[in-house]
Amino acid sequence: MKWEDNVRKTVPYVAGEQPNKAGMIKLNTNECPYPPAPEVGKLLREIDPSALRLYPDPNATLLTDALAEYYRVDPGQVFVGVGSDDVLAMAFLTFFQGGRPILFPDITYSFYDVWAKLYRIPYKTCALDGSWHICPEDYEQPNGGVIFPNPNAPTGILEDLETVERIVRANRDVVVIVDEAYIDFGGKSALPLLKKYDNLLIVQTFSKSRAMAGMRIGFAIGSKKLIGYLNDVKFSFNSYTMNLPAQVLGVAAVRDDAYFKETVGKIVATRERVKESLRELGFSFPDSRANFIFASHKEYSAEQLFRALREDEIYVRYWNKPRISNSLRITVGTDEQMDRLIASLKEYQDKRRRCPE
């Protein structure tokens, strides 16, 4: 027997690359192109380093309270973590441990199958329909839990609340997680359903609409019972997941609702404008309600376009995977960034028309 026989072997999730070049345009990991709320910057400069001698509040009370107040729920219904990846990983560990397979869409956030494999949770994927929508009837088979993002990633498609409720209602015997990482860009949150369903867990993040991907803050809202179980597992794993600056700065971000709405409004306006420009260039895409557009071109392959953009120092996301290998996921940046993207795509088309390969 070798020591390696005792190692937990797993194939890790591959995050989008994080290049750091002057002048580059980074549209590959759905970050916010605008800074966080002004108070976040102010507090960051004012944090007293001697406060870092002590462990942070393991319950992140200030942050859970601020979120509870903002979303009008009881503080006992809120759980916070180090980005929603941490919250989701903890939720997989807590809620998905039955013998039956958990269900999620075949095209979705590619971390779900990684956690399932890491924790040895059996899973089954349900194919999206021809227009990339979830088929709710697929989630009406015996299972050990359900998870899906709404809007979905990388398609950007939003399901209406009736579809979400149908899935939750059909699965009262397991936990249903709705990953709302992108809900602030035009979707209706499933939060009102919490009044009816104690098996529903809603997960959101500060990484996109609140412009704080670098601070790593995510949270879940659910029934007190669900959150209690989640806390039991978290406190069996790592009591101090959230560092002190994240707790303090997270509160500041939640408190500035006007800035939050203004930022989201700008991104949505840019997204709609970019949809028009992309259409004019011959792209097609599902009607995104997120801060990205999942676009494919009628003449040029996604891989060609990905490479051409990269040469111009414009980074978008491309997956060489079944069903999605001919689409690029383009994060919505500022108007100026998107103008450069459109100009680069136009230039590529002109060049190809002049001298086809």
Ligand code: PMP
């Ligand atoms: N869920 C979905 C659907 C995502 O696309 C992402 C971003 N990669 C996350 C969760 C995790 O985001 P974070 O950990 O930054 O909150």
